[in-house]
Amino acid sequence: MENILLSGNVRWSTEAEVLNRGAVDQIGVHFSGIGPFHRHTGEITLTEKAIYMEGDTSLNFQLTELEQLFIGFDEVFPRALIKNFGLTAQPLRLQVSSGIGLLYLFIDYNGLGLTSNQLWFNSIKTVLSEYDG
Incomplete structure (x- = not known):
């Protein structure tokens, strides 16, 4: 069993989904409580x-x-594509091989518009540096 390093909730989209958004998607993020543009929701785990x-x-x-x-x-x-034009949150971008492509993630997004993206960025970077070491 792999050790769980981090877990949380996630809102995410692929590059194709972002590119194929409609005008309603772009405007809606500023007036509703849905958070930044996303097509998928769920739980995320880093091991x-x-x-x-x-x-x-x-x-x-x-x-x-x-x-x-x-x-x-x-x-x-x-x-x-995010309320307040990204003053409090920016997407975590992951470019993944094996046909997955570019992903845009907002992890633990809350009502204040804050995320855990910086924590996840730093944690993933640390794990990857251990691969290089």
Whole structure:
């Protein structure tokens, strides 16, 4: 059994889902309590070997499949897709191989617009550095 390092709730989307959003999606995030733009919700778990997401859609991958780890906005997921234009939260971006592609995550998003994304970014980075060591 793998050791669980972190767990929480997650709102997430793939790059294709963000690119195919509608005008209602873009405007709705500013007026409703749904949080930042996302297509999926569930629970996320980080172990020393993998990330597991279970919810309306399940997605799991090994950390060795992680090609890029970044926190922040880009041309695909602009500040306009989150209430208050990202002053309190930015997406955690994971580029994953094996056909998964680019993922945008908001972990433990709360009513104040805060997330645990920075904690997750730092934790994943630490685990990955142990692979390189």
